[in-house]
Amino acid sequence: MTQLGEIQQAILNDDLGAVASLDVPETYRGVTVHKDEADMFQGLESRDKDPRKSLHVDDVPTPELGPGEALVAVMASAINYNTVWTSIFEPVSTFKFLERYGRLSPLSKRHDLPYHVVGSDLSGVVLRTGAGVHNWKPGDEVVAHCLNVELEGPDGHNDTMLDTEQRIWGFETNFGGLAEIALVKANQLMPKPDHLTWEEAASPGLVNSTAYRQLVSRNGADMKQGDVVLIWGASGGLGSYATQYALNGGAIPVCVVSSPEKAEICRKLGAELIIDRNAEDYRFWKDEHNQDPKEWQRFGKKIRELTGGEDPDIVFEHPGRETFGASVYAARKGGTIVTCASTSGFMHQYDNRYLWMNLKRIIGSHFANYRESWEANRLISKGLIHPTLSKTYSLEDTGQAALDVHRNAHQGKVGVLALAPEEGLGVRNHELRAKHIDGINAFRNV
Structure with a gap:
């Protein structure tokens, strides 16, 4: 049996105490993009770029473990839009991020490689944990x-998101989560x-924390x-958590979706006020350069x-260019437009x-600090917010998973198994699960 096989078997047998005594393998399989392919989609429209052509599963060397870090045996991961952006090399190749990070210190030089192991x-x-790690x-x-x-x-010590060297792991750093082993800082663990x-x-990780900061936190x-x-x-991945937070927090969500099937998901979550934008046929842009204020008014x-x-x-904003004009118009007097992304384009009008x-106010919101992420994960652990x-x-x-997200052919979140050989493993608290099984499965088979 391989070293990874022994680790996998120990975890599946709930023999977690044995993990410390098992050797860490010298290599593992990870989902990568290659630096020498960064121009492979040149000349194509974004919608025509196919992540299946750029994402590879490679055997890669296990990175050196530094102070304050941890190596994690990855049982499962998930797809985010940043994985899609990485795979189509937009808006820039992520190798520019890795090169910049590699110049920071001898330790960060590990990240500047001709391949990028992705996943957040x-x-x-x-x-394993590195020197100075005490909580894990x-x-x-x-x-x-x-x-x-x-x-x-000093900048990050009030809000770590303001740190001058703030990065998104697996997007702006290497050794991400779409792999059998990942390298993280210990203060990423929960x-x-x-x-x-x-x-x-x-x-839930990325999108749940992002939605928490964007909607609930004082920083949002x-x-x-x-x-x-x-x-x-x-x-969707972000909006489904925003909907849950609005309902849990006593707010009144108005859910904008693009199909009757997606409307039904929102009703399952408990939302009542729903707009099917395709059924209403909103056309916020007359052409590539001009918006239609009459459509804002109709909306x-x-x-x-x-x-x-x-x-x-x-207004919980993330589509960006396509919707931003309507969002600014729609917010009430003194209202807030809070934005965390621009999936339809970065240049807003x-x-x-x-x-x-x-x-009105426009607030920029980007991911979440450790405290916000911990609170968001705590709500998941208590069954107050559910995975989607x-x-x-x-x-x-x-x-293929990334292509689904790229083409919006998915609901909620799309998962990826790594060392977990099949779905359904890893449950420890069956009583709490039974109590919330309908919420946990709300997005399944839709």
Whole structure:
């Protein structure tokens, strides 16, 4: 049996105490992009770039373990939009990130390689910890959030997201979670929710923490009870968590989706106010350069019909260019537009009169700090927020999983198995799971 096979067997047999005595393999399989292929899609439109052609499963050397770090045996991971961006080399090749990180220190030089092991989510078991790690030990079952910080300067010590050397693990660093082994900083680790399977536990990380900061945290929209919250893509990876947070926090979500099937998912979550943007045929852009304010007005009227005449206190933005003008218009006077992404384009246009004359605010929100991530994971562990996993692929089929997300042919989150040989493993608390099984399975088979 291989060294990885022995590690896998110990975990599957719940013999986690044996993990510390097992040798760490010199190589492992990871999903990679290659530096010499960074121009492979040149001249193609984004929609025509196929992650199946750029994502490879390679045997790669196990990285050196540094101070404050941990090596984790990855049981499962998940797909995020940053994996899609990495795979199509947009908006820039991630090798530029790795080169920049590699110049920071001799230790960070490890990340500057001709291949990039991708992935910003994981669930798994700690294999080894580096010098100075006290809170985690080999055999601990963990999930990881994706904030990578150095914290050697003052800027990040109030909010680690403001650290001058803040990066997203598996996107702006190497040795990510779509692999059999991952390298993380110990302050990325959190306890695995014990009522979830490996693949379920891996799926919330990035999007759950992002939605928590964006909507709930004081660093984001600071949502309160009774707020009307307009949520774009409310059944998707980010929006599905925003919908849950709005409902749990006593707010009133207005869920924007693109099909009856996605509307039904939102109803399963408990939302009542839903707009099917395709059925309503909103066309916010007349052409490539000009938006249609009349469509903003029609959209705003629809929102008020659903809410009894109220405009959104908060707009949960992430589509970007396609929707941003409508978002700024739709927010109530004194309202907040909080944005964390631009999946339809980074260059936003909006009518500034609706912003300044109505005292609205635009807040930029990017991932989450450790405390926010810990709180978001705690809510998962208590069964107050549920994973939104809809489908799981093998490591070998990661390219297809990324293509699903790229083409929006998915619901919620798409998982990937690594060392877990099949779905359904890793549950420790069956009583809590039984209590919340409908919520856990809300996105399955949709």
